[in-house]
Amino acid sequence: MLMEKKLYTVIVYSENIAGMLNQVTAEFTRRQMNIETLNVSSSNVEGVHRYTISLWTTEWLIQRVTKRLEKKIDVLRAYYFTDNEIFMQEVALYKLSTPRLLENKQVSKIIRHNNARVIEINSAYTVVEKTGKTDAVLSLYKEFAAEQCVLQFVKSGRVAIVRDANVNLSENLFDEDVVRSKVRR
Amino acid sequence: MKKELITGGEALLRSLINEQVDTIFGYPGGSIIPVFDALYDHQKDFHQVLVRHEQAAVHAAQGYARSSGKVGVCLVTSGPGATNTLTGISDAMLDSTPVVVIAGQVSSAVLGTDAFQEIDLVGVTQPISKWSYQIRSAEDVAWAVSRAFYIASTGRPGPVVLDFTKNAQVSQVLYEPMKVDSVRSYVPYPKPNMDCIKEAADLINRAKRPFAVVGQGVELGEAHKELIAFLEKGGIPAARTLLGLSSLPSEHPLCMGMLGMHGNLGPNVNTNECDVLIAIGMRFSDRVTGKLETYAKQAKIIHLDIDNVEIDKSVPVDIPVLGDCKETLPLITELLNENCHKEWIATFGDLDKIENEKVIEKAVNPTDGPILMGEVARKVSEATGNNAILVTDVGQNQMFAARYFKYKLPHSIITSGGLGTMGFGLPAAMGATMGAPHRTVCYFAGDGGFQMNIQELGTIMEQKCPVKMIVMDNSYLGMVRQWQQLFYDNRCSWTPMCNPDFCKIAEAYGIPSRFVTDRSELDAAIKEMVETPGAFLLSVVVRAEDNVMPMMPLGASVCEMILE
Numbered sequence: 191m192l193m194e195k196k197l198y199t200v201i202v203y204s205e206n207i208a209g210m211l212n213q214v215t216a217e218f219t220r221r222q223m224n225i226e227t228l229n230v231s232s233s234n235v236e237g238v239h240r241y242t243i244s245l246w247t248t249e250w251l252i253q254r255v256t257k258r259l260e261k262k263i264d265v266l267r268a269y270y271f272t273d274n275e276i277f278m279q280e281v282a283l284y285k286l287s288t289p290r291l292l293e294n295k296q297v298s299k300i301i302r303h304n305n306a307r308v309i310e311i312n313s314a315y316t317v318v319e320k321t322g323k324t325d326a327v328l329s330l331y332k333e334f335a336a337e338q339c340v341l342q343f344v345k346s347g348r349v350a351i352v353r354d355a356n357v358n359l360s361e362n363l364f365d366e367d368v369v370r371s372k373v374r375r
Numbered sequence: 376m377k378k379e380l381i382t383g384g385e386a387l388l389r390s391l392i393n394e395q396v397d398t399i400f401g402y403p404g405g406s407i408i409p410v411f412d413a414l415y416d417h418q419k420d421f422h423q424v425l426v427r428h429e430q431a432a433v434h435a436a437q438g439y440a441r442s443s444g445k446v447g448v449c450l451v452t453s454g455p456g457a458t459n460t461l462t463g464i465s466d467a468m469l470d471s472t473p474v475v476v477i478a479g480q481v482s483s484a485v486l487g488t489d490a491f492q493e494i495d496l497v498g499v500t501q502p503i504s505k506w507s508y509q510i511r512s513a514e515d516v517a518w519a520v521s522r523a524f525y526i527a528s529t530g531r532p533g534p535v536v537l538d539f540t541k542n543a544q545v546s547q548v549l550y551e552p553m554k555v556d557s558v559r560s561y562v563p564y565p566k567p568n569m570d571c572i573k574e575a576a577d578l579i580n581r582a583k584r585p586f587a588v589v590g591q592g593v594e595l596g597e598a599h600k601e602l603i604a605f606l607e608k609g610g611i612p613a614a615r616t617l618l619g620l621s622s623l624p625s626e627h628p629l630c631m632g633m634l635g636m637h638g639n640l641g642p643n644v645n646t647n648e649c650d651v652l653i654a655i656g657m658r659f660s661d662r663v664t665g666k667l668e669t670y671a672k673q674a675k676i677i678h679l680d681i682d683n684v685e686i687d688k689s690v691p692v693d694i695p696v697l698g699d700c701k702e703t704l705p706l707i708t709e710l711l712n713e714n715c716h717k718e719w720i721a722t723f724g725d726l727d728k729i730e731n732e733k734v735i736e737k738a739v740n741p742t743d744g745p746i747l748m749g750e751v752a753r754k755v756s757e758a759t760g761n762n763a764i765l766v767t768d769v770g771q772n773q774m775f776a777a778r779y780f781k782y783k784l785p786h787s788i789i790t791s792g793g794l795g796t797m798g799f800g801l802p803a804a805m806g807a808t809m810g811a812p813h814r815t816v817c818y819f820a821g822d823g824g825f826q827m828n829i830q831e832l833g834t835i836m837e838q839k840c841p842v843k844m845i846v847m848d849n850s851y852l853g854m855v856r857q858w859q860q861l862f863y864d865n866r867c868s869w870t871p872m873c874n875p876d877f878c879k880i881a882e883a884y885g886i887p888s889r890f891v892t893d894r895s896e897l898d899a900a901i902k903e904m905v906e907t908p909g910a911f912l913l914s915v916v917v918r919a920e921d922n923v924m925p926m927m928p929l930g931a932s933v934c935e936m937i938l939e
């Protein structure tokens with residue numbers, strides 16, 4: 191079971207200093223583990239950055255890598271989760287041709303059916319935004335693409351929040367007594 | 376305290392004094408000249424050691440650190456000076472040695488422009504150091520140096536790199552000493568978990584065949600007494616890893632020898648016979664475990680380590696005891712029943728008998744043929760009353776010396792374990808004479824490794840380091856030749872070697888020496904070496920095609936050692 195490949199989400203908190211991202215990704219690189227998505231931003235704690243990293247790997251490996259991440263000086267915490275342990279979302283932007291949109295009714299139907307949002311319209315292009323799981327965001331792209339109206343497409347890496355009602359990640363950041371993460375026994 | 380306006384370079388030196396640094400190994404160059412200039416006024420504050428190659432500066436700092444328990448310090452220039460330290464930094468990382476490497480860097484204004492002798496040192500050293508940091512302003516110096524020493528020396532020790540830009544060296548700062556004694560993201564000494572301690576003690580109390588495997592963690596934690604108290608109360612036989620050889624004296628009744636690929640038969644075979652395996656400050660290196668799939672599968676495993684990463688890394692552990700073993704060992708000992716496990720211990724003796732007859736006797740007491748490395752090692756050890764510090768290079772010489780030396784005192788083995796760095800020994804031995812000036816330092820090398828940092832004879836001459844150098848001349852890269860013989864059909868590709876007259880080289884440096892080819896001269900030569908004050912080179916022609924035995928071939932289990 192430890193050797194089965196799954197999509198894991200790693201959440202890392204570190205000090206906000208130059209060179210941290212390099213150190214975090216190096217732990218994956220040295221094993222040639224390919225990062226699927228990466229989102230880095232300031233956290234709710236001042237001076238602390240939060241990384242959300244997703245990748246396909248085995249529990250055996252991700253357990254060990256997460257421990258090594260947490261060991262790094264200036265990394266405060268590192269955790270790993272499977273998809274059923276988190277809520278996760280991605281944001282996608284679709285730049286569509288306005289003339290195509292106007293001449294093809296199907297396009298606005300797709301927008302409505304998918305609960306996507308129009309955030310800009312001008313005579314040349316229309317920008318649509320959709321937040322959702324990877325699959326939803328990508329299938330919307332495919333639907334637009336089938337109508338040949340896409341000028342540009344971008345999607346973000348995932349952001350994730352832990353489902354467990356008892357887990358409050360940011361509160362425990364500096365707390366030595368709290369069991370540091372699931373990988374710590 | 377009154378603040379004083381000084382340069383960043385001067386601030387660095389004040390900060391080093393503040394950390395009780397007394398010795399610096401270094402080599403100057405363009406982008407570190409301001410610091411060396413400041414050192415000119417600090418000749419009384421530091422023992423200043425000009426090495427002959429920056430790689431040697433780090434190995435010397437390692438030898439200094441491992442013999443003294445203090446942090447070793449190196450000071451080098453940017454670019455090639457800095458890249459020359461990479462092998463030493465990696466070695467210190469893998470062998471948990473506290474060193475601080477300070478390198479010059481180009482001015483921050485020209486960073487990233489391929490300026491003369493600019494390399495991205497932080498980028499290059501991040502993966503091979505415990506912490507790596509660029510000092511870009513003089514204001515940063517006091518904090519960075521103190522943090523560097525704190526990180527290098529606490530918890531599981533390791534190398535720290537400070538990349539010091541030239542503008543920070545020359546600009547002025549209102550200096551104030553600083554002491555960093557915590558980093559909020561870093562828990563160097565995890566608090567022992569009492570549930571785990573109790574579980575561990577219970578398990579040991581119920582064990583019929585407990586076995587302790589002990590590593591350098593005991594030496595780093597200065598837990599020698601705590602280890603002995605633990606073993607003696609529980610009547611637990613123990614064996615040591617290569618780096619942990621002096622964590623338990625060779626002659627202690629519960630000491631069963633050495634683990635690993637070229638370790639002793641008893642401890643290796645009995646790893647797969649014990650019912651409870653207690654690992655103490657060791658990391659289950661592949662050179663110790665052999666084939667993981669068959670390693671101690673019959674046993675429950677307790678692992679005492681200060682580093683959470685090591686727990687479950689390669690060997691699944693039943694009871695982890697995270698913490699400093701100086702603290703956790705007594706907590707467990709307290710809960711132990713007194714025990715003796717006589718029959719179990721006797722099984723080690725049975726295996727010893729086999730190894731003695733098939734291997735050891737032949738290696739240390741040969742009667743004819745060329746001199747053997749094993750006999751030289753045993754004789755040198757005895758000639759120093761088994762009180763010396765053994766520093767080795769890498770290869771057959773390392774394994775023979777480690778096996779046949781005897782260890783009485785703590786901190787008596789300095790060898791490159793994790794990285795297996797040829798060329799480590801000579802500078803490390805030089806550093807050890809400065810870290811432990813009252814002890815005899817014996818350096819064992821092969822003819823290959825001796826020549827990998829042979830330029831340090833210059834430093835040894837200049838600094839009058841009393842290193843007893845024993846060079847085992849087999850005219851081969853012997854350890855590789857052994858593998859070629861055993862596993863590559865004896866095709867000795869690139870391993871035979873034509874050697875110079877090592878004594879003549881020593882002579883050029885004014886170092887007394889002896890050349891020995893005949894067994895009848897060996898005792899007298901060793902006596903002369905030990906009795907001659909200062910450095911001495913003993914060049915011994917040994918049997919060319921000797922093999923280190925026993926051996927756990929690559930991919931074999933601990934219980935599958937070959938004896939001949």
Ligand SMILES: Cc1ncc(C[n+]2csc(CCOP(=O)(O)OP(=O)(O)O)c2C)c(N)n1
Nearest residue numbers: 770771772795797821822823824852853854
């Ligand atoms: C820097 C470095 N290069 C290569 C090796 C691979 N290697 C390991 S042992 C060995 C042979 C060492 O020969 P020598 O120093 O003569 O020692 P001997 O084994 O003959 O005692 C070599 C080449 C190494 N460990 N380190």
Ligand SMILES: [Mg+2]
Nearest residue numbers: 821822851853
């Ligand atoms: Mg040799």
